[in-house]
Amino acid sequence: MVALVIGVILLGLKLAGVSWVAGLGWHWVLAPFGLAALWWWWADWSGYTRRKAMEKEEARKAARLARARANLRPGERP
Structure with missing residues (x-):
């Protein structure tokens, strides 16, 4: 770029x-x-492009799971 x-x-x-x-x-x-x-x-x-796209998708998935787990226990803060 x-x-x-x-x-x-x-x-x-x-x-x-x-x-x-x-x-x-x-x-x-x-x-x-x-x-x-x-x-x-x-x-x-x-395969560099595909690897970077997969890493980005995995990071989004991990963030989404962390938010979902945090919402299961609204009284607790991580």
């Missing part, structure tokens, strides 16, 4: 002709977009 933000910033500066970015070659300006695409491909290929 950081590479994508850097790419958008560099692209905007290049098109606006601002500062030292205007003198950079297009391959340097567009390189962060390629890096972002490479990262997304690797994350999907390796």
Whole structure:
């Protein structure tokens, strides 16, 4: 995601002709977009994306169970 933000910033500066970015070659300006695409491909290929989604879902489930258990005993506070 950081590479994508850097790419958008560099692209905007290049098109606006601002500062030292205007003198950079297009391959340097567009390189962060390629890096972002490479990262997304690797994350999907390796299972990183799915693992993170499962961890997030497990955390939501644990929080929901903790709230349900706390509601069973309204007089007690954990």
